[in-house]
Amino acid sequence: MTNTTTPPTPAPAPIDENRLIAERREKLAAWRATGKAFPNDFSRENYAARLDELYASKTREELEALQIEVKVAGRIMLKRVMGKAAFATIQDMSGRIQVFVSIDATGEDALKAFKGWDLGDIVGVVGVLFKTKTDELTVQSREIRLLTKSLRPLPEKFHGLSDVEQTYRQRYLDLMTNEGSRFTFVARSRIVQSIRNFMTNHGFLEVETPMMHPIPGGAAAKPFKTHHNALDMELFLRIAPELYLKRLVVGGFEKVFEINRNFRNEGLSPRHNPEFTMMEFYEAYTEYRKLMDFTEGLIRHSAREALGMEVFEYQGRVLDLSKPFHRLTIVECIRKYHPGFTLQELADAEWLKAKIMAFGEKVKPGGLGSLQLQLFEACAEAELWEPTFIIDYPVEVSPLARASDTNPEITERFELFIVGREIANGFSELNDAEDQAARFLDQAKAKEAGDEEAMYYDADFIRALEYGLPPTGGCGIGIDRLVMLLTDSPAIRDVILFPQMRRE
């Protein structure tokens, strides 16, 4: 709410004030003195891009005959002033359109006022569509009003904002000036919408489970801690919704999904932000192989819906989502990229440790399966450009997954890799309460032994399983990473509107 008659004095001292801002403040003061500053009675009726769609194909003569009156509003992005007339390019949510202001059609006072307005100011325009000499669709303004005074100068009009730090810290500036950035976040919205539609069309119920957990669970990760005063209780921002979603399946919601934030107290990188978005879904009476088919369909669907295609380029290299995704076990995948490694060697713990170190990685303690997984991460994971499901993860690193019926050392679990990055993780759920309790105990031991990412024993989750979880499959999909793929973004920060930054 702004009182247009009384200036809000004294103005608080803003940060990084400069001469350009001071000049704009003077213009604002003059505007305020008219008693008509910051009006909110302008009714925008047309969007720039829509007008272009509807009328760009009309000829000058056709438009002249039609006399289409429009009301557009937006930010002045470009301004070209001549003696007795002027052009401006204004931008709204849909795009840009040119506006013509002249003594003849708009009036001398309006033109004079317009000349004093700045790039970044927000205006409302009433006028008639016409085409210029160069056939650009333009609004011949009959009326043009200043709606909002912008006090800060825009980034350079041609290069836009290129300081990467500023694009993240002041995303509004990035969105104002960078078309590519706007496209990315519109695409993100469409991708999320397409996933939501896909899930609900397949009979899944969208739910919201707690973001604050008394016991952090569902993943191996360090949590953020917080405190609830009234309950005098330590709480953790969730690292995953998994255990709550499975409680819902116990409750009879047999097909559920949640699209929401997870929080992990880890470093920042081009692929990691402390808060990130996951879609997790659970379906009763299915298992991991069917889950892979479903996940494959979901990803293909979101590419089609959001991009309109299944074959596109990521960072200059073709990515084809239309072909069936590969499926390989961890050992098969290692041998695909290193055919010289024999099955005997890959079953030899000492050989595996030596190889992991030879690839420049530290060896983490673990059994054969864990060592094979570490070698896979060291020598094969980054090669998986084409969509590939890696299957048969070892039990010891999969404390929530159902063990294989044929080999108790491995689980019915997969991870999906695309362009060398993990995109999804899913498995047949462990629904044997006693087995789950034993696995939690193993995790608790590992935690005591110093593994900070090991899981806690969650007694209520065990209690829920003891009531009976039907055979169920579940999968999590990293939405940020999927959006990176589909928008050709190299860093997770490019697909998160306000990525985490150090304090300014």
Next chain:
RNA sequence: GGGUCGGUAGCUCAGUCGGUAGAGCAGCGGACUUUUAAUCCGUUGGUCCCGAGUUCGAAUCUCGGCCGACCCA
């Protein structure tokens, strides 16, 4: 946490061997009724990220710090 690179006008960027701080855009003044990164003439604007050191003299060299990007852990 370690390594590499970077931080100069509101924005985009130059700045040689250590010798008075530069351009374009934006702004301000002027000309111009179909421009479109409008054009033309004139002009204002600097904590060279911060601090210390070396030096007659530091945006420039050295050290420390802050912030960012990338790579590694």
